[in-house]
Amino acid sequence: MAARRFRPGRWLALWTVRLVLFAAAVLFIAVGCFAVFDPPTTPYMRAERQRLGAIDHEWVPIDDVAPAMARSAVAAEDANFCEHWGFDMTAIRMALEDGAARGASTISQQVAKNLYLWQGRSWTRKALEAVITPAIELVWSKRRILEVYLNIAEFDEGVFGVDAAAQHYFGVTPAKLSDTQAARLAAILPDPKGRSASRPSDFVRKRAAQVRDGAATIRADGRAACFEG
Structure with a gap:
């Protein structure tokens, strides 16, 4: 029997397909895991914990967060x-027209970046974010x-999550946040x-009023329906 001739192109195509399938499996396992289980930390939290020595963070179910906070965010x-x-896509087009002067990153993109990736700007990170974001949208609900x-x-240096933020700035649980407090927390996110949400500048006060409206x-108008019960 004649030996099968080695074909580099076919071999490369076969291993490319295998690597793509393996990467897709890893991606959906990673995304699927946190559709069910609450992530205990993120790469940025770990970095800040190492830098600061400790961080303030406590997970809270969205059912225990004032609806005004979700809407404000x-x-x-x-x-x-x-x-x-x-x-x-509308925000992206507007950002391009403004010369990228405004942000166009969605909450889903921010979750992909903050939960799975690293801080900073690079084409590699943006490419990975572009792959992870639709996977999150496919597997998770909008509420999740x-x-x-x-x-x-992040709501302040070493302060992560709405539970820590509500306690840090206002001394209340996230379920007790008023409309104004929720709007101020959302206004400081960028x-x-x-x-500061508790000592707001004139800019933060103005921005919080816009957020509340x-x-x-x-x-x-129904644009909160996908995450409200």
């Missing part, structure tokens, strides 16, 4: 959260995405180390 960070599949987001977001608007 969406109004502040991703008003079309219920209407997109992970990428807000928002629950994870609220529990891993710059948690430079803004936005939260009321998305509740009224």
Whole structure:
């Protein structure tokens, strides 16, 4: 019997397919795991714990968070959260038209980055984020995405998650947050180390008022329906 001739192209194609399938399996295991189990930490939390010595973080179910907080986070960070599949194409187009002066990152993208990846800007990280985000949207509910987001977001140096933030700034549990307090917490999310919810600057007060109005608007027009019971 004649020996089978080695074909480099076929061998490369076969192993490429195997690697792609393996990567897809790993991705869906990683995403599927946290669809059920609450992530105990993130790469950024670990880095901050090592830098600071300790961080303040306690997981809280979204059922124990004031609905105003969930609506405020969406109004502040991703008003079309219920209407997109992970990428807000309208916001992306507007960002490009503005020369990237405005942010276009959705809550789903932020969860993908904060939970699975590293901080900083690089094409590698953005590429991985672009792969992980639709996987999260496919496997998780919108309510779960928002629950994870609220529990891993940074609200001050070493303060992670809405439970720690509510206690840190206002001395209340997240279930007791008022509309104004929730709006202020959402208003500091883009710059948690430079803004304060309990000692708000004029800018934070103005931004919080906008967020509070936005939260009321998305509740009224149905854009909060995907994460509210």
